[in-house]
Amino acid sequence: xxxxxxxxxxxxxxxxxxxxxxxYRELFVILAWRDLSVRYKQTIIxxxxxxxxxxxxxxVFTVIFGRVxxxxxxxxxxxxxMVFAAMLPWSLFSTxxxxxxxxxxxxxNLISKxxxxxxxxxxxxxxxxxxxxxxxxxxxxxxxxxxxxxxxWHMLLLPLxxxxxxxxxxxxxxxxxxxxxxxxxxxxxxxxxxxxGLYISPVGFSSSVIPEKWRLTYSLNPMVGVIxxxxxxxxxxxxxxxxxxxxxxxxxxxxxxxxGVSRFIKMEKTFADLI
Amino acid sequence: xxxxxxxxxNLGKKYTIGHQAENGxxxxxxxxxxxxxxxxxxxxxxxxxxxPIIQGDTMExxxxxxxxxxxxxxxxxxxxxxxxxxxxxxxxKVLSRITEPSAGRVTIKxxxxxxxxxxxxxxxxxxxxxxIYLNGAIMGMTRQEIKDKFDEIVAFAEVEKFLDTPVKRYxxxxxxxxxxxxxxxxxxxxxxxxxxxxxxxxxxxxxxLGKMEEVAKNGRTVLFVSHNMGAIQKLTSRCILLDNxxxxxxxxxxxxxSTYLSKNINSSRNETLDTSQNDFxxxxxSFNYEAVQNGFNKPLNFDxxxxxxxxxxxxxxxxxxxxxxxxxxxxSECDIDEIPVGVTHLTLILEDHHLPPGxxxxxxxxxxxxxxxxxxENVLSFEILDLGIDNPRLTQKRDKVGAYIxxxxxxxxxx
Numbered sequence: 001x002x003x004x005x006x007x008x009x010x011x012x013x014x015x016x017x018x019x020x021x022x023x024y025r026e027l028f029v030i031l032a033w034r035d036l037s038v039r040y041k042q043t044i045i046x047x048x049x050x051x052x053x054x055x056x057x058x059x060v061f062t063v064i065f066g067r068v069x070x071x072x073x074x075x076x077x078x079x080x081x082m083v084f085a086a087m088l089p090w091s092l093f094s095t096x097x098x099x100x101x102x103x104x105x106x107x108x109n110l111i112s113k114x115x116x117x118x119x120x121x122x123x124x125x126x127x128x129x130x131x132x133x134x135x136x137x138x139x140x141x142x143x144x145x146x147x148x149x150x151x152x153w154h155m156l157l158l159p160l161x162x163x164x165x166x167x168x169x170x171x172x173x174x175x176x177x178x179x180x181x182x183x184x185x186x187x188x189x190x191x192x193x194x195x196x197g198l199y200i201s202p203v204g205f206s207s208s209v210i211p212e213k214w215r216l217t218y219s220l221n222p223m224v225g226v227i228x229x230x231x232x233x234x235x236x237x238x239x240x241x242x243x244x245x246x247x248x249x250x251x252x253x254x255x256x257x258x259x260g261v262s263r264f265i266k267m268e269k270t271f272a273d274l275i
Numbered sequence: 276x277x278x279x280x281x282x283x284x285n286l287g288k289k290y291t292i293g294h295q296a297e298n299g300x301x302x303x304x305x306x307x308x309x310x311x312x313x314x315x316x317x318x319x320x321x322x323x324x325x326x327p328i329i330q331g332d333t334m335e336x337x338x339x340x341x342x343x344x345x346x347x348x349x350x351x352x353x354x355x356x357x358x359x360x361x362x363x364x365x366x367x368k369v370l371s372r373i374t375e376p377s378a379g380r381v382t383i384k385x386x387x388x389x390x391x392x393x394x395x396x397x398x399x400x401x402x403x404x405x406x407i408y409l410n411g412a413i414m415g416m417t418r419q420e421i422k423d424k425f426d427e428i429v430a431f432a433e434v435e436k437f438l439d440t441p442v443k444r445y446x447x448x449x450x451x452x453x454x455x456x457x458x459x460x461x462x463x464x465x466x467x468x469x470x471x472x473x474x475x476x477x478x479x480x481x482x483x484l485g486k487m488e489e490v491a492k493n494g495r496t497v498l499f500v501s502h503n504m505g506a507i508q509k510l511t512s513r514c515i516l517l518d519n520x521x522x523x524x525x526x527x528x529x530x531x532x533s534t535y536l537s538k539n540i541n542s543s544r545n546e547t548l549d550t551s552q553n554d555f556x557x558x559x560x561s562f563n564y565e566a567v568q569n570g571f572n573k574p575l576n577f578d579x580x581x582x583x584x585x586x587x588x589x590x591x592x593x594x595x596x597x598x599x600x601x602x603x604x605x606x607s608e609c610d611i612d613e614i615p616v617g618v619t620h621l622t623l624i625l626e627d628h629h630l631p632p633g634x635x636x637x638x639x640x641x642x643x644x645x646x647x648x649x650x651x652e653n654v655l656s657f658e659i660l661d662l663g664i665d666n667p668r669l670t671q672k673r674d675k676v677g678a679y680i681x682x683x684x685x686x687x688x689x690x
Contacts, residue, residue, distance in 0.1 A: 008370075034401065042400070112373065
């Protein structure tokens with residue numbers, strides 16, 4: 001029988017980092033399941049929170065931006081539907097970003113007592129956000145029925161954009177959670193960023209409102225590309241995608257994923273000492 | 276089967292800690308503001324350079340482990356002892372990959388499971404059943420392994436009735452039992468255990484000890500950190516003594532334990548004790564841990580070096596044994612007819628004392644020709660180890676009672 005030989009040395013980078021991660025996939029499943037089953041314990045309406053929160057935000061945005069400010073919708077799409085098509089990726093992004101950034105701190109006792117690839121912790125939290133997303137997706141279907149809005153073939157591409165949303169939150173999430181171990185300041189920054197982001201991302205309004213010359217600059221916010229992509233999938237030709245902006249957002253998401261993962265791996269070994 | 280599974284070479288672990296400078300003088304608002312501004316500047320600089328924030332004004336490097344080397348063979352059960360802060364837990368943390376060493380290198384063959392604290396990763400909101408799976412997965416077991424062992428774990432923890440209750444409703448005893456049960460059923464070639472026996476009631480501790488023994492007998496390699504010398508002596512055959520991060524002694528368990536005990540507690544007094552007569556002095560007095568095996572009702576040996584300038588007759592040496600709560604338990608006296616002039620090594624042997632395991636200290640006195648020439652309190656202290664063999668019935672507050680003496684009985688049948 002051949003046995004794995006493990007060598008521990010200062011500054012040694014794990015050769016089989018990724019295969020090690022794969023070996024711990026069951027832990028990933030079980031941590032995700034733990035977060036999920038604990039999420040709505042001891043709440044009265046439980047899982048209904050996952051529906052209520054985005055729905056109420058959508059109502060407020062529709063009234064304020066659509067009725068009061070009288071901003072235009074995309075093509076002929078109902079304003080509420082357009083807002084909700086953006087609410088979906090935005091709440092997926094914001095919940096997974098905030099959960100991932102706090103994940104290491106919340107699991108301090110695990111980090112300081114047991115070894116496992118640390119990357120599992122922040123990635124597992126994203127599953128919870130994803131399940132919330134799936135639940136609120138039901139509202140979208142409900143809205144589509146209500147407005148008698150039939151989706152086109154674009155809808156089939158939606159999974160790709162969901163994946164992009166997850167990556168968009170995972171990149172900064174990993175970086176921030178690693179920094180959070182050292183500097184707790186980031187715990188206070190994230191709620192602020194999320195709140196801020198809701199207004200600078202085209203959630204309550206269409207990104208076509210932005211003047212043409214600023215659109216590329218506006219797409220430096222990766223969520224602009226993601227939200228446009230979602231609207232394109234759900235609303236079809238009513239909401240044409242702005243490709244240069246989308247590609248820019250895509251590049252930025254990829255950059256953040258690279259940054260997040262590489263920073264995380266670099267700092268991972270000192271977590272137990274600093275947390 | 277003598278291959279090495281853990282090889283540590285010059286292992287070191289460094290921590291940087293900060294000290295707050297003592298600022299005795301009167302501080303003004305201006306000082307505080309200046310200091311805060313300075314701190315902010317330094318911290319921002321640290322952040323940009325990616326250094327951790329260390330609270331305090333001066334920094335110090337502390338080596339929690341220094342130059343530790345050892346080899347552990349397959350199937351060996353090795354104890355690690357040392358005072359608090361000697362580096363025992365740091366060593367286990369390095370071996371279990373929780374933290375990276377700062378120097379040296381470790382080579383490990385086989386799967387390592389570490390049991391550094393029971394109940395790590397238990398979630399209060401989840402039920403006992405769910406927590407078994409969660410905790411098992413965190414410890415590195417696969418779902419299938421947990422499933423196979425599930426009934427065994429539940430039976431060991433004695434929580435069958437409460438399996439579907441959230442563990443936050445558990446009593447602390449139940450909680451700990453469940454946690455230990457999961458950990459004890461880990462399937463790993465190398466097991467690292469830290470102080471888990473310090474939990475639960477006496478009966479459960481006994482059960483844990485039994486389980487550990489079973490594990491050790493199964494040919495698995497076990498590294499066992501504990502303050503319980505009895506458990507160490509019972510479970511291990513070899514022991515490593517750590518002191519200030521350095522490996523002081525690596526030898527068979529009895530030798531290491533007695534070295535540790537004689538170093539650790541104030542079991543010897545090497546300064547001269549003067550008596551009221553200046554031709555008679557005590558050079559040193561010590562408790563001899565090496566002479567006989569330590570344990571319940573094993574003889575206690577005291578070594579005494581006396582210096583005598585003239586002949587003395589009718590020397591009586593007496594000592595009172597005091598338990599950990601200060602009660603005087605017994606007086607023991609030894610009449611010595613004649614000792615030669617010069618330095619003499621006396622060994623006092625107290626047999627059949629029936630003292631239960633615990634910590635004791637002694638008051639010491641000398642009488643010559645009916646006159647007390649020395650009386651000294653708390654001369655030295657010693658420990659009687661609990662080997663868990665001889666006195667299984669009396670489990671609680673052992674060292675708070677006097678002697679432990681088994682009792683016989685006669686039953687008469689009365690019509």
